[in-house]
Amino acid sequence: MDSDHYAVLGLPSGEEGARISDKEIAKAYRRKALELHPDKRPDDPNAKIYFQKLKASYDILKDEKARKQYDDLLLARAAEICAKHKRKQEEELASMYAKRHAVATLHMPMPWTSMRRAAERQKMAQDLMLQNMLQNLRRAVEWQNMVQKLMRAAEWQNMVNQQHMRGAAECQNMVNQQHMRAAEWQNMVNQQHMRAAEWQNMVNQQHMRAAEWQNMVNQQHMRAAEWQNMVNQQHMRAAEWQNMVQQQHVFHI
Template sequence: MDSDHYVVLGLPSGEEGARLSDKEIAKAYRVKALELHPDKRPNDPNANIFFQKLKASYEILRDRKTRKEYDYRLRARRDRTEEIAEIRAKHKRKQEEELASRNAKRRAAAATPPPMPPPGWREENEDGPWKSLERFQAYEDLVLGNMRRAAERQRMAQRGTNGNGN
C-alpha cells in the first residue's frame, strides 16, 4: 500500500473517506478521469501511468469488500503511525529528562566546594607534594646507601678481609 486511493481520486482520506457513498466515489473518478486521461495530456509522457493508477484506485474503492479491507488497512497503518509517533515522543522526552538530570548533576558538582580535610589533619609544609617527594627521595637515597654499604661489607667478609687491606 504505497499510495492513498482516496487521495488519488481527489477525495478526503481516513474516516471521512470511508463514509463516502459509491456515487460520490464514481463522480470523483469521472472528474479525475477527464483531467488525467492520456488523450487530454498528449505532451505528458507519464499521463498513461497516472491514468492507470487512477483506474486501479477506483477499482479498489468501487468494490465494497475490497474497499472495506482497504479502509481497515488504512486505519491500521494510521494507528501504527500514531503509535510510532507516540513512542518516539516518549523516547525523546526520556532522553531530554536524562540529559537535564546529567546537566543538573554536573552543575551541582561544579558548585560544591572541595571536601574539607579530616579533623586532626595538618599539612606539614607549604610546598605540598613536591616537598614530600624530595623527602621520600632523600629517604630512598639513605636506604639504598645503607644497602650498598651492607653489600660491600658482605663482599669484604667473603674475601676474608675486614676492610683494612690485610
C-alpha cells in the same frame, strides 16, 4: 501500498475518506476520468499510465470488501506512525528528564539515603520505560503482522479482480456469441413471419374470392327462391283452376 487511492481520485484520505459515499467516489472518478483520459492529453506520454492508475484505484474503492481492507490498512499505517511519534516523544522526554536529573545530581550533594532513593526511583523509571518500550514493540510487531496480512489480502484481491476480469471477458464473448446467434434466429423468424404474412395475404385473397362466390351463390339462392315462389303461385293458380274445372264438371253432371 504505493499510492493513496483516495488522493488519486482527488478525495480526502484517512477517516474522512472512509466516510465518503459510493456516489461521491463514482462522481470523483468520472470527473478525473474526463480530465486524465488519453484522448484529452495526446501530448502526454504518461497519460495512459495515469489513466490506468486512476481506474485501478477506482476498482479498489468501488468494491466494498477491497475498500474496507484498504481503509483498515490506512488506519494501521496511521496508528503505526502515531505510535512511532509517541515513542519518539517519550524517549526525548525520558532523555531530557535523565539529563536534568544528572545535572541536578552533579550540582547538589545528596546524603546516602536520598541518593539510594533517587537511584531506586531512577531504576523504577527505567523499568517503567523499558516496559513501555516492550509494550510498544509488541504493538508494533502486531501492527506489522496486521499490515502484512492486509497486504496479502490486497494481493489476493488483485488476483481475484484479474480472475473476475478474465471471467467477465469470457462471459462477454459468450454473451456476444449468443446475441449473434439470437440475431440470426431473429432474422430467420422475421423471414418466417414475412412468408407467413404472404401466406396470410394469399389466404385473405382466397377468403375474399370465397366471399364473392358466397355472395353470388346467395344471389342465386335468392333468385331460385323467387322462382320457387312464382312456381308455387302458379301451382296454387293451377289448383284453383283445377277446383273450378271440377266444380263445373259436377255442375254439368
